[in-house]
Amino acid sequence: MSKLRVAVLGAKGRIGSEAVRAVEAAQDMELVAALGRGDRLEALTEAGAQVVVELTTPDSVMENLDFCVGHGIHAVVGTTGWTEDRLAQLNGWLAASPETGVLIAPNFSIGAVLTMKFAQIAAPYFESVEVVELHHPNKVDAPSGTATRTAQLIAEARSKAGCAPQPDATTTALDGARGANVDGVPVHAVRLRGLLAHQEVLLGGEGETLTVRHDSLHHSSFMPGILLGARRVTTTPGLTFGLEHFLDLG
Numbered sequence: 001m002s003k004l005r006v007a008v009l010g011a012k013g014r015i016g017s018e019a020v021r022a023v024e025a026a027q028d029m030e031l032v033a034a035l036g037r038g039d040r041l042e043a044l045t046e047a048g049a050q051v052v053v054e055l056t057t058p059d060s061v062m063e064n065l066d067f068c069v070g071h072g073i074h075a076v077v078g079t080t081g082w083t084e085d086r087l088a089q090l091n092g093w094l095a096a097s098p099e100t101g102v103l104i105a106p107n108f109s110i111g112a113v114l115t116m117k118f119a120q121i122a123a124p125y126f127e128s129v130e131v132v133e134l135h136h137p138n139k140v141d142a143p144s145g146t147a148t149r150t151a152q153l154i155a156e157a158r159s160k161a162g163c164a165p166q167p168d169a170t171t172t173a174l175d176g177a178r179g180a181n182v183d184g185v186p187v188h189a190v191r192l193r194g195l196l197a198h199q200e201v202l203l204g205g206e207g208e209t210l211t212v213r214h215d216s217l218h219h220s221s222f223m224p225g226i227l228l229g230a231r232r233v234t235t236t237p238g239l240t241f242g243l244e245h246f247l248d249l250g
């Protein structure tokens with residue numbers, strides 16, 4: 001059987017360099033291009049890439065996806081910075097290339113995907129829910145894509161269940177002291193040398209709390225999800241948001 005022809009964008013970055021090694025080690029894949037900032041995107045078509053793994057920066061990802069989708073190259077995207085406007089633009093490109101698939105995964109690690117699921121299930125049963133994400137200090141965006149998605153899923157679950165707004169008597173606060181407000185859910189971002197990617201969802205009710213915590217201790221935690229995404233995206237046209245849909249957890 002022929003191998004899946006995979007390219008990595010952001011190949012010299014922290015997660016991109018790990019993805020290059022993972023694709024090279026996968027028996028059913030061939031790494032056909034490994035591009036960094038400033039490299040020509042035409043190298044993707046010249047190499048015959050079928051799938052691009054996009055692990056760059058929020059300021060680069062849209063131009064890269066415009067090229068990939070326009071050339072019928074499927075994409076597995078870990079880069080953060082997704083807004084409603086960006087998703088609408090991407091959906092427009094996909095509408096013009098209906099056989100192409102794009103997976104955007106706020107987090108490729110199975111533990112993080114399960115954290116989001118558990119938080120979604122638990123959120124309607126508690127009065128209070130807050131998200132704390134903790135990352136290495138080289139991360140350029142805050143809050144993390146994972147924390148933003150987690151808060152959105154929590155808010156959706158609470159709204160569907162008809163939950164009241166969270167109790168919070170704060171009337172005076174320093175800017176930022178109560179975190180960012182993502183759809184009514186406070187999200188706090190810690191940047192600390194020594195950390196990689198961690199998240200806690202804190203839930204509180206009368207006389208009890210529940211904490212769901214996940215820790216990515218190495219970039220290897222993201223690799224099985226990236227490889228699964230690359231295999232599945234070729235037969236899943238259109239936009240898939242979240243790896244849970246490829247794990248039958250959606």
Ligand SMILES: NC(=O)c1ccc[n+]([C@@H]2O[C@H](COP(=O)([O-])OP(=O)(O)OC[C@H]3O[C@@H](n4cnc5c(N)ncnc54)[C@H](O)[C@@H]3O)[C@@H](O)[C@H]2O)c1
Pocket residue numbers: 009010011012013014015016035036037038039055056057058060064077078079080081105106107108109145222
């Ligand atoms: N979804 C996940 O599971 C997951 C996990 C880890 C990181 N991330 C995200 O992946 C992204 C990269 O993270 P990182 O820690 O590796 O950052 P990084 O800064 O180490 O790597 C990004 C790399 O992309 C390169 N780059 C920038 N623009 C480019 C372009 N146009 N073409 C090719 N390369 C380009 C940069 O030069 C750099 O080498 C971030 O958005 C991060 O949040 C997602």
Ligand SMILES: O=C(O)C1=N[C@H](C(=O)O)CCC1
Pocket residue numbers: 080106107135139140143144145146147196197
């Ligand atoms: O290291 C990063 O940067 C990470 N980014 C993603 C996010 O913003 O959620 C996933 C975790 C690691």
